[in-house]
Amino acid sequence: MTFSKRLIESPYMYWAKTQQAARFNLGNSGVLPYLLRDLPVRLEDLELSGPSFYGWPPLQAALAHHLGMPEERIVHAVGTSMSNHLAMAVILDPGDDVLIERPTYELLISTAEYLGGRVRRFNRRPENGWLPDLAELKRQLRPETRLIVLSNLHNPSSARIPDAILKDIASLADNVGASVLVDEVYLDAAFAEGPKTAARLADNILVTSSLTKVYGLAGLRCGWMIGNPEAARRAWRLNDLFGVIPAHTAEQLTLAVLTNFAPIRDRAQRLLTVNRELLNQFLKSRSDLECPPHTHGTVAFPRLRHGTVESLCEHLRKHHEATVVPGRFFEMPQHFRIGIGCPTAVLAEGLNRLGQSLDAIGVTGGAD
Numbered sequence: 604m605t606f607s608k609r610l611i612e613s614p615y616m617y618w619a620k621t622q623q624a625a626r627f628n629l630g631n632s633g634v635l636p637y638l639l640r641d642l643p644v645r646l647e648d649l650e651l652s653g654p655s656f657y658g659w660p661p662l663q664a665a666l667a668h669h670l671g672m673p674e675e676r677i678v679h680a681v682g683t684s685m686s687n688h689l690a691m692a693v694i695l696d697p698g699d700d701v702l703i704e705r706p707t708y709e710l711l712i713s714t715a716e717y718l719g720g721r722v723r724r725f726n727r728r729p730e731n732g733w734l735p736d737l738a739e740l741k742r743q744l745r746p747e748t749r750l751i752v753l754s755n756l757h758n759p760s761s762a763r764i765p766d767a768i769l770k771d772i773a774s775l776a777d778n779v780g781a782s783v784l785v786d787e788v789y790l791d792a793a794f795a796e797g798p799k800t801a802a803r804l805a806d807n808i809l810v811t812s813s814l815t816k817v818y819g820l821a822g823l824r825c826g827w828m829i830g831n832p833e834a835a836r837r838a839w840r841l842n843d844l845f846g847v848i849p850a851h852t853a854e855q856l857t858l859a860v861l862t863n864f865a866p867i868r869d870r871a872q873r874l875l876t877v878n879r880e881l882l883n884q885f886l887k888s889r890s891d892l893e894c895p896p897h898t899h900g901t902v903a904f905p906r907l908r909h910g911t912v913e914s915l916c917e918h919l920r921k922h923h924e925a926t927v928v929p930g931r932f933f934e935m936p937q938h939f940r941i942g943i944g945c946p947t948a949v950l951a952e953g954l955n956r957l958g959q960s961l962d963a964i965g966v967t968g969g970a971d
């Protein structure tokens with residue numbers, strides 16, 4: 604048997620699926636699951652099949668209303684993951700130049716590489732509030748660059764890019780005929796700031812997102828791409844290769860979510876507000892961590908001042924049944940990612956245990 608040379612395996616996703624689970628799991632970037640029984644739906648109202656060809660009309664209308672964007676620009680897809688795949692695939696040909704932020708969600712790199720993109724990177728640095736540096740981005744752009752890729756809110760830091768900077772990036776990209784992909788899967792976790800999609804800012808911006816992370820609806824896989832009408836048309840047609848039609852029951856459940864959204868949003872906002880306070884108290888108490896106070900989002904990305912993150916993670920798992928995400932998955936091995944979307948009691952005890960591991964490695968310098 605000869606296997607395809609294009610197979611790409613994601614070390615981060617493999618780790619997340621096989622190593623992250625723990626009694627005190629502070630690795631998740633999403634909010635704890637919303638329960639099916641809390642949705643106002645009855646089994647007898649659901650159907651397995653329906654007229655979902657290029658979008659189920661009631662869901663397209665609800666998404667358009669939810670996003671404040673015209674239906675013709677919205678492509679419903681399986682999570683932000685497939686939306687990212689579609690967005691990149693409608694722009695990239697094999698060999699095309701792609702500029703991706705560093706640090707980033709590793710799957711953005713893998714997907715671009717799988718599609719044959721030649722990936723180069725630009726930095727988002729903590730000393731610049733993790734914002735993209737426009738001067739560096741400008742230097743990195745080439746006439747053959749086809750796509751710039753960003754996450755907003757940023758995974759792993761949760762930094763939010765102001766609209767003015769996004770517009771400048773879109774205009775820099777436009778100078779060379781490139782597009783900008785903004786992955787907004789965490790954007791709604793900036794509740795108080797009234798987040799609005801970057802898709803409204805420029806014609807060469809493609810946006811991807813879903814209800815999976817911020818609202819605890821991972822299993823619903825409700826994602827979307829927003830592009831200009833031609834990008835959307837191409838994405839619908841490309842999606843024919845992957846799913847043909849979506850799971851209609853999931854579409855109906857998504858519609859139920861969108862038409863009963865306030866309690867789902869309020870629950871997520873309440874949980875994150877309480878948990879953020881705990882995280883900030885913890886960060887304030889630790890001189891061995893460098894991290895600005897957390898203001899929005901579901902994750903934080905502190906830097907460990909002394910010792911190694913690998914020893915910290917090993918100690919946490921071995922002695923405290925707890926996990927965080929090691930920074931090596933974000934190419935920043937001196938950092939680690941903490942998620943605050945878990946139950947408050949789990950976060951409180953998880954942080955307590957993280958403190959004990961930090962104390963232990965601070966004393967021994969190792970994992971024992």
Ligand SMILES: Cc1ncc(COP(=O)(O)O)c(C=O)c1O
Nearest residue numbers: 682683684708754758788813815
């Ligand atoms: C930046 C980013 N995009 C996309 C995803 C995947 O989202 P979904 O579950 O909606 O496919 C993740 C998951 O962690 C992510 O961090």
